[in-house]
Amino acid sequence: MKRIICLLCALALFGGFCPAVSAQSEPLTDGRSRYEMDVTLDTDASRLTETVTVTFANRSGQPWEQVCFTDFVPAVQEHAQPGAYTSAVTAVTGGDGGALEYVSDREQCLLTATLPQPLEPGAVTSVTIRYEADVPQTQGERFQQASFPGSSGVTYRLCQFYPMLCPWRDGAFVHHPYAFSGEAFFTECADYRLRLRLPEQFTVIASGDELLAETEDGQALWQIVGENMRDLVITATTEFAQPFTGQVDGVTINSWGTPEQAGQAERSLQIAMNSVELFDRLFGQYPYDELDICVAYMPGSAGGIEYPGLVEIIQADVSGEATFAAAVAHETAHQWFYAVVGNDQYDEPFLDEGFASFCEYLYREYVLGESREDLAADIDGVRAYMDLLIDQPGFQLDLTYGDYQQADGDGSGLHYYFAIYELSDVFFWQMRQAMGDQAFYGMLRSWYESQRFGTPTIDQFLTHLSDASGGDSAVSALVSQYMTRA
Helix, strand or coil: HHHHHHHHHHHHHHCCCHHEEEEEHCCCCCCCCCEEEEEEEEECCEEEEEEEECCCCCCCCCCCCEEEEEHHHHHHHHHCCCCCCCCEEEEEEEEECCCCEEEEEEECEEEEEEEEEEEEEEEEEEEEEEEEECEEEEECCCCEECCCCCCCCCCEEEEECCCCCCCCEECCCCCCCCCCCCCCCCCEEEEEEEEEEEEECCEECCCCEEEEEEEEEEEEEEEEEEEECCCEEEEECCCCCEEEEEECCCCCEEEEECCCHHHHHHHHHHHHHHHHHHHHHCCCCCCCEEEEEEEEECCCCCEEEEECCCEECCCCCCCCCHHHHHHHHHHHCCCCCCCCCCCCCCCCCHHHHHHHHHHHHHHHCCCCCCCHHHHHHHHHHHHHCCCCCCCCCCCCCCHHHHHHHHCCCCCHHHHHHHHHHHHHHHHHHHHHHHHCCHHHHHHHHHHHHHHHHHHHCCHHHHHHHHHCCCHHHHHHHHHHCCCCCC
């Protein structure tokens, strides 16, 4: 019922939606920014045309003369094929409809707009950005069009396809370079209303709730509503069959794939349902009504990619049960640690990837029934290897994505992988042993509950951990062993 009411409300709101005029007239919900977007996907030209209105409050303690937006599309386009694709900001206007001065730096993936007058702390304004971009025909990108081998259809993966308001932290807007290996992004929760026009043969799967509102002359209008979400992502496809669907703890889970991928889609559904049930019990309730699992064509990639309310899993051989289950469980765990409890993935990747990686072990223990002894043996094997590396620079848990890349020196991503995935597993396993199950899971539940929809830091987590353990010396010793800032 909640979802139906939300969609009916969205219909009413969209009916009078005029970004440049009405965006500021409606108060923000709990101070969250609001994105109102009108998007057209021209599949003949493979080009997006967007009008994006962002209404936001100055939640800092100082006036803002300018405001910054991250635009990752140019980085993906150049990576796919240098010089082959274009994108452009065509206009930027303020809440009164007047033109704003702006600088669009494609190399830095940064859009900076100068406000007509300083925005005082606590004040609210809006900025409307008109934007156009080619969707690259490529493989393995978050923003792309591609077809599965042997398919006559096409799938558009529209991820980070719009200018995103940069978070404010420590006296400045935070902007990071695009990461092609791993996820290294930073966005705050916001509310989304989006109208998407595209050919009617496409199925649309998105973060939040999506509704096919109307079709006319071969075109469809979809309306998408997302509340309190860290990002909004869209999959538009002519390749997928009807989803396998299930429910657990009041959440509808849809698992999508091509007809040839029915086995993977069905298996993904069961793993995701098991994961939601497990993580609800261990950490706290999944907050959204729906979760979509999509098979994605990402040759050369491993595992999948997480977004709020939607995860992508690579096309895979499901015969390796434990490995495949771990991948789906990992990406599902990101709904708790990234989508809900957010973080700066570039500066502090441990806070989401480290947590999600350890969740793979929890899935293996509680769902697959692997013994603690066998899992401990796995951890001991990782620990023995990591003990050889832990004293070397670049193998601690509290480094930035850039630190790991610099330690590599060759772009291999090995420092990031070993520290954030392997070493995090050892850290959490030993922490669980030091604290005991009751205190350990209590610590994780209270962390999830206290930080829902926020963007906490490692320092905040370490304070929480110390408080939850009562300053236990064994816990402090583990932090000192694995963190540089202990």
